[in-house]
Each structure stands twice: as structure tokens, then as C-alpha cells.
Amino acid sequence: MAVLSTREKLAILSDAAKYDASCASSGAAKRNSLKSGGIGSTEGSGICHAYAPDGRCISLLKILLTNFCIYDCSYCINRSSSNVKRARFTVDEVVQLTLNFYKRNYIEGLFLSSGVIRSPDETMGEMVEIARQLREMHKFGGYIHLKTIPECAPELLDAAGKYADRLSINVELPTDEGVKRLAPEKKPETIRLSMANLRSRIEEKSEPTMKTKRRERFAPGGQSTQMIVGADQTTDATILKTSARLYGSYHLRRIYFSAFSPIPDSSAALPSMKPPLMREHRLYQADWLMRFYGFSEQEIVADQADGMLDLQVDPKLAWALANRGQFPLDVNRASREMLLRVPGLGTKAVTKILEVRRYRRLRLEDVGKLCASVAKVRPFLVAEGWSPGGLTDTQHLRQKLVPKPQQLSLF
Amino acid sequence: MGAQPKPLPFSFEVLLDGETDFAGWRDAARRLALNEVPSDRVTWSTGSNGDLFGSREPLPDVPEGATMNVPRAFVDLAELVICHSDPQRFALLYRILFRLRSDHDLMKIASDRDIIRLSEMGKSVRRDIHKMRAFVRFRQIVEGEVERYVAWFEPQHHIVERNAPFFQRRFTGMNWTILTPELSADWDGETLRFGPGAEKRDAPSDDDLEALWKTYYANIFNPARLKVKAMQAEMPKKYWRNLPEATLIPDLIAGAEKSAQEMIARMPTIPAPHHETVRAKHWSKAEPQIGDGADASTIDELRDAAKGCRRCPLWSNATQTVFGEGPDDARIVFVGEQPGDQEDIAGRPFVGPAGKVFDGVLEEVGVDRSITYVTNGVKHFKFEPRGKRRIHAKPNAGEVSACRWWIDYELKLIKPDLAVALGATAALSLLGKAIAVTKMRGQVVTRDDGLRVFLTIHPSFILRIPDPRDKEAEHARFVADMRAVKELMAE
Numbered sequence: 001m002a003v004l005s006t007r008e009k010l011a012i013l014s015d016a017a018k019y020d021a022s023c024a025s026s027g028a029a030k031r032n033s034l035k036s037g038g039i040g041s042t043e044g045s046g047i048c049h050a051y052a053p054d055g056r057c058i059s060l061l062k063i064l065l066t067n068f069c070i071y072d073c074s075y076c077i078n079r080s081s082s083n084v085k086r087a088r089f090t091v092d093e094v095v096q097l098t099l100n101f102y103k104r105n106y107i108e109g110l111f112l113s114s115g116v117i118r119s120p121d122e123t124m125g126e127m128v129e130i131a132r133q134l135r136e137m138h139k140f141g142g143y144i145h146l147k148t149i150p151e152c153a154p155e156l157l158d159a160a161g162k163y164a165d166r167l168s169i170n171v172e173l174p175t176d177e178g179v180k181r182l183a184p185e186k187k188p189e190t191i192r193l194s195m196a197n198l199r200s201r202i203e204e205k206s207e208p209t210m211k212t213k214r215r216e217r218f219a220p221g222g223q224s225t226q227m228i229v230g231a232d233q234t235t236d237a238t239i240l241k242t243s244a245r246l247y248g249s250y251h252l253r254r255i256y257f258s259a260f261s262p263i264p265d266s267s268a269a270l271p272s273m274k275p276p277l278m279r280e281h282r283l284y285q286a287d288w289l290m291r292f293y294g295f296s297e298q299e300i301v302a303d304q305a306d307g308m309l310d311l312q313v314d315p316k317l318a319w320a321l322a323n324r325g326q327f328p329l330d331v332n333r334a335s336r337e338m339l340l341r342v343p344g345l346g347t348k349a350v351t352k353i354l355e356v357r358r359y360r361r362l363r364l365e366d367v368g369k370l371c372a373s374v375a376k377v378r379p380f381l382v383a384e385g386w387s388p389g390g391l392t393d394t395q396h397l398r399q400k401l402v403p404k405p406q407q408l409s410l411f
Numbered sequence: 412m413g414a415q416p417k418p419l420p421f422s423f424e425v426l427l428d429g430e431t432d433f434a435g436w437r438d439a440a441r442r443l444a445l446n447e448v449p450s451d452r453v454t455w456s457t458g459s460n461g462d463l464f465g466s467r468e469p470l471p472d473v474p475e476g477a478t479m480n481v482p483r484a485f486v487d488l489a490e491l492v493i494c495h496s497d498p499q500r501f502a503l504l505y506r507i508l509f510r511l512r513s514d515h516d517l518m519k520i521a522s523d524r525d526i527i528r529l530s531e532m533g534k535s536v537r538r539d540i541h542k543m544r545a546f547v548r549f550r551q552i553v554e555g556e557v558e559r560y561v562a563w564f565e566p567q568h569h570i571v572e573r574n575a576p577f578f579q580r581r582f583t584g585m586n587w588t589i590l591t592p593e594l595s596a597d598w599d600g601e602t603l604r605f606g607p608g609a610e611k612r613d614a615p616s617d618d619d620l621e622a623l624w625k626t627y628y629a630n631i632f633n634p635a636r637l638k639v640k641a642m643q644a645e646m647p648k649k650y651w652r653n654l655p656e657a658t659l660i661p662d663l664i665a666g667a668e669k670s671a672q673e674m675i676a677r678m679p680t681i682p683a684p685h686h687e688t689v690r691a692k693h694w695s696k697a698e699p700q701i702g703d704g705a706d707a708s709t710i711d712e713l714r715d716a717a718k719g720c721r722r723c724p725l726w727s728n729a730t731q732t733v734f735g736e737g738p739d740d741a742r743i744v745f746v747g748e749q750p751g752d753q754e755d756i757a758g759r760p761f762v763g764p765a766g767k768v769f770d771g772v773l774e775e776v777g778v779d780r781s782i783t784y785v786t787n788g789v790k791h792f793k794f795e796p797r798g799k800r801r802i803h804a805k806p807n808a809g810e811v812s813a814c815r816w817w818i819d820y821e822l823k824l825i826k827p828d829l830a831v832a833l834g835a836t837a838a839l840s841l842l843g844k845a846i847a848v849t850k851m852r853g854q855v856v857t858r859d860d861g862l863r864v865f866l867t868i869h870p871s872f873i874l875r876i877p878d879p880r881d882k883e884a885e886h887a888r889f890v891a892d893m894r895a896v897k898e899l900m901a902e
Binding site for chain 1: 516519520521522527541544545546547548549550551560562577579580581582583584585600618620622623624626627628629630631632633634635636637638639640641642645646654656660663664667671674675676677680682683685686689690692693694718727728730731755756757758794796797798799800801
């Protein structure tokens, strides 16, 4: 095989990494380089250094160590039966690329994943070595996210947690049956056990040790996972149920949904179509409702036909339209919990409303100044001098609130 | 008391010492506000040569003893908004300051016109600061042994001084310079210095590494997910001229549809040549088949078989089967209800809060742990997710019944002298019928097969009692029950 240049390898191994949706560089402990004299800082919220024309942010250098892989997961561009061109970075190449990109302010850090070659320990060992060299030899204080290989040895996991800000293990697909069918060599049981193991390590290390009274560093940015949406027939109801289970069981910071995207050299086992981007978007909205708005997954999907989220309207509006008996709410009296359920009011708007109404009675126009669209909230609120009257229950409310088709095509 | 104070002039013109002269603005604003000068009688301007006293009318002194308190939220926002490029910002800040004197809660009225404008300006400055942190692109120059990194950036507001410490914290180990039209910032590894503005041509025009960065940018893009508006919302075109990767955008967009269609249209190919080798090497060995446990002759064999249990649907939400623990020849078997959150994660029974209570009591009473075996009536955790927690759900009769297969087998292998049912579910599991354990606690029921079953509550019951005295009493009753168990063993 011809020797590939770093640039050729980068082309192959970033192309191979782009189907992983995660890009977050947030949630890390605050640190900077003033004391170490090295480079790198994390200050809470992440920074997106560029955006690609797919609208996704580029925050981290997201690459694979290698795209050689012994697994044959049919949705994956790197499966062993794929004819994709293969490459493998050396440890030093990844370290230098990360440092050189960081010094030019292209990135917040590194998101390193890998195909599995020979053995999980060998692959994970090299990934950990890259993180170690960055931290210890180069005093690198930027963000590091390592994708963990579920079957690797516990010592490697410990070392990974010591150097990385975030660790993740992909559940791959929302159901065990899906994993068995499309990723036959992967074991859902092992993936669960690895996530459980990560949770207990994160919890254990967040306690100060008896001797030093200091906390050992272990993945301060927590763990996350990703599932592919649209590669099989799983409904949104099942996906959200799985999400709720995963958040509750393994204390994940985030679950990423990745709309199944056609890949070069695809497998015959999978649909060949454009990725279901709107569906992915609705799932993220539903996920937000569960995490920040007090909705349970059952409420979100209860009134949706076939367990699928409405693609025309967002899940909160869909819920409100199906539960109009709970509206209108008095913006000057309703609880925070209920105001969060009003379509068009976000968490920030609700916080502002609660603050302002301690001093002033709110009129509809005041609410309009605090949220994005007064037209959207109007049917669901009573305010000083405003009552929606029959508007809340009008048959045509849905048609009035559905975004115009030309706006839909933005997605 | 001296002479009558001179009447104040009708209006004032304040000349500030530069665009971000917050100290100057604050001093002037204090003097004016404490002398009750309304905002419409003050005009504000900036100039590099002027100073406070260059205004036409000297600013009035602060009246003796007069003080002024403003909310911290205003000061923080004012320091930020002073960096805004709008020349009206000084007047807006003064108007709000003046209004704050009689309306202390004004900052909290998010629907007020002035407050809306102020927070919009704050947001705009914050965004500009954030975008500068994101979009500055350094280019490397090597001067002898020394590497220097130089960037050209065009901020929208006067943010360079405010933002430079961020670059100092992040790039401490580098020598860097950020050039902007108004001001330049320079860090030599020790000192942060500000100098005059510059022009684009003062910055290096290229860096060899940009070829790699562009390679990355082009390849991380997924043409099947084209969303140009979403990109531009976050990376507006005004920034593109200073972003090396932005030159690729038009071609990437133009080619996207074609490459996405090609990917969809391309027929699946035959497997790669190395695929068969990989399969032969890594996946040729058949997975060891785990039996259903029916032929297990030790607890370890039974535990292995239980890992794949599908006798009821509870496995599908749980992490793992939590099997019993203890020696094969234990004399006493404690049976709980089901594993909880901690047990499900650890894969071991009685390690959570209730398990700790249980351990403490056994130790207090002096039950010999080397002859005890602990297990549960149901071996998978049943729960309802609630945010980041899992709420315990009681297993139903069907689940208990399905799982009885395992507990019967455990008892068959161990052949204990006594079983202890901790709670109603355990009693149901051991005796096959619903028992009111609170009524029958402390009693021993003998099964048809001769096994004696001692009935008591589950230790989690103690944890759920809110009143400390009631809790204490219940704990004592449980200790008494365990003493009775110990005596039964001594018989």
C-alpha cells in the first residue's frame, strides 16, 4: 500500500468521523494556561470555531485514529465489508495536528474516535496515549473527548477518564433488536454494562478521597451517547422511551440523535434516501422538553399517531393543541411549571415573566417583548387587557400556527 | 455655611477619554445624577485628546454627603454596553441610571423599553466577544528560533481590551498579536500590551497549515445534510473574508446536491477483499452458547445462565441481571424484593442504601456472614425514569412468578436451614401467595418442602419513614427480628 501523507490521512479520517453528531465542547471544568504556561483553556461554555454548509458547528478536531475496523455494522462507512479507502494516523500525527490547529484558534480541542483494530485494548491504549501526551508532554489544556471502546480494560478506562473531559459510548441504535440486526458483532448488554461502569466511576471519583481530600479527575464533562435515527423502523415513541431510560440509568449529559445519512459504498441492508433531518430536529426538541421543560416522554407522544412526532409543528405546540383544556393560562398568575408548557415561551422568557410580574402586571404586548412570537403564545395566554376568547378552542388554530411551507424548506 | 451655591448651567456636554472610558462615564454620570441633571440635558461624545474638563461647562461637584447606590446588575451590564459601537450608548446608560434613582426595580422590568434596548446592546457585545473568540485565525511566523502567531480581525464593537485576557489565558505559552482597525493586542509570554490600530496587510498573508485546515473543513462537511441558512445564522458572511476556510464554501454548496445524489444512487458494492480475512480471524469462533440454566449444578453456573434471562420483559430496561451472592453451602438465605438503582449499576445485590441498613443490622446483631446468602425475589430492576433518577416500581405478580424459577433453583442448590423474606414481594416469591408482612412479621411459616420461612419487612421500609422517632422505633423492631433469626439458627 502506498504511504499516505498526513493530509491524505486527514481527508479519509475526518470523512470517516463526520457521522458522529456530537461536537460539544461544554461542561468541562474551568481551567486555563496561566499557571502551566502551556496552551489551552476551557471556560464553561464551548466555542464553535466554524460552521460547515451542513449547518453543523466545528468545535473540535473530530477524527478517527483509524478507519480499519473488524466490526461490520451495516450503517457505518467504516464497516469491514466497506470498500472505503483506509488509513491510520500515528500517535504523533494526531498530537501535532491537534496542537497546530489549536494554536491557530481553529478548534477547542480533540474528539477522538476509532475503528477497532486487532483488539479493543490496543486501539484504546493508543487513544489514551494521545491524550496523555497532549496533557503531560505538551501542557495542553484544551478539550478532549474520547470515544470509549466498550470492551476495553478497566485500567485504560481509568486513564481515559483522567485525561479526557468527556467520555462516550454509542448505543448505536435505539433498540437491542436493531443492534443485533444491523451491528451483529456488537452486544447491547456489553454497551449497557460499559455505560453503567462509566457512571459508577464518574460518581466514585467525584467524591473526595479519604487520604488527600481532593477529587481525582475523571471525565468532568460526564458521558454522552449517540443513536442513529431512521436506519430501521423504530418509532419516535420508542426512541424517546429509550432516551428516558438512558438519561435515568446512566446520568448522561447528552444523547445525540444522528439522522441516518447515506454513505459512500452503502450496505444493501439499509434505506437509500436523504437523511430525515426534520425528524432528527423534532427528536431534539422532544429531548429538550424532557430535560428542561418537565415533560414526560409519554405526554409528548401520547397524542401522536403511530408513535411518530408531528413533522409540521414542534412537539410542544402539538401537545398544547391536543390539551387545550389546560389553556388559556393567566400569564400574571400561572406557575413556572405551567408557563413552561406554553408554546412559544422558552425557559429564559418564563424566568423574565416571573421576575417582571413581581413588579408589574403584564400585558400581551409586554409578553411579546419577552418572547420570539406573540402570535404563537396569544391563543394560550390571558394577560392584562387580553383574553383569547374562543381562539384557544377554534378548529382552525392548528392551520393558523403551522409554519408556512416555504419556511419549512429551510431545513 | 458659605455663600449660596451658583445655579447649575441648563445643559452639559461631556467629552469622554476614548470609546471604552467607563471610569470617565461613571464619574461624570455620578456628578450629574447627584445634581439632578435630567438625561435630556446631557450630551456625550468621545475624543482622543479631550478629557472630562474639556467640556464647555465644568461638571458640577458631588454635593457633600450625597451617595448613590445602583444595582450590581446595572454596573455589570453598563461595563459591557460601554463597548458597544452605538454612539447613543452613553446617553442610554445615563438615562437608565437617572431612572434607577426613583425606580430601584427598573433593572428587573425586562419589558421596559430602555431595559430592552440595554439588554439587546449587551447581547450584541457579548455575541461579538464570543465571535471574536471563535473566528480569530492566527497565522504563524517563524523569526529565527521564535514562533509568533499573528491574526487580523475586524470586531463590530470596541471589544479588544475586554477580550484580550481571554487569549492570554488560552494562549499563555505562545507569542501572539491580534491586529484590528482600532487597536492591537500583543502578548509576549509575560505582558499584555495594547497598541495602535493596523491594516490587514500588516498581518501575514498565509500559513502552510491552512491547507490541512481546509482539508479538514471540506471533509467533515456532510453534503447529504446541506443547511446553508443554519450555517449563515451562526457564521454570517461579514466574517468570511477573514476565515481561510470560507473560500471553500461556494464550491462545497454547489457540489453538495450532486455528491449526495451520487451516494444515494450508488448501488451497494460487493464486500471489500479483506472482509473475509477479518471475519475468519475475528469472528469465526462460535459464541459460547449460554444455556437456560436447567442443568446448572452450582450457584456460579446458575448465575451465568441468569445473565441472559428473558423469562419476563423486565430485562429490557435494566442494565443487567443481579443474581444472589454468598456461598453454595449457606445456612440462611435472605430474600429481598428486587435490585435498586445502585444494584443495577454494580450488578450486586444489597449494595444500595437499603443494603447498607441491612448490613449494619446484621453486624450489630452478629449474624455470621460466611453462612448467609443474599438474593432477590425479582432479579432485574423495575423502574420509571424521572429525569436523571429512576423511581422504583413494584414488580407485579406475573414478574415475581416468572422469576420464582430462579429462586427455587437457588434454594434447591443451597438447601438452607432458614429463608428470611424481607418484605411482601419476597414473601410472595417464597410462599407463592400474598402475605401481609406487617401483620405477620416475626412469624415462621413452614413450606410444603419443609423450608422454614421467617417473615419481616424490607429494610427500605425503614428508610422511607419521615419521622426520626418512628424511624428509630422501626429500626429497633428490625434489629429484634434479626436477633430472632439468629436464635432460630442456633436451635
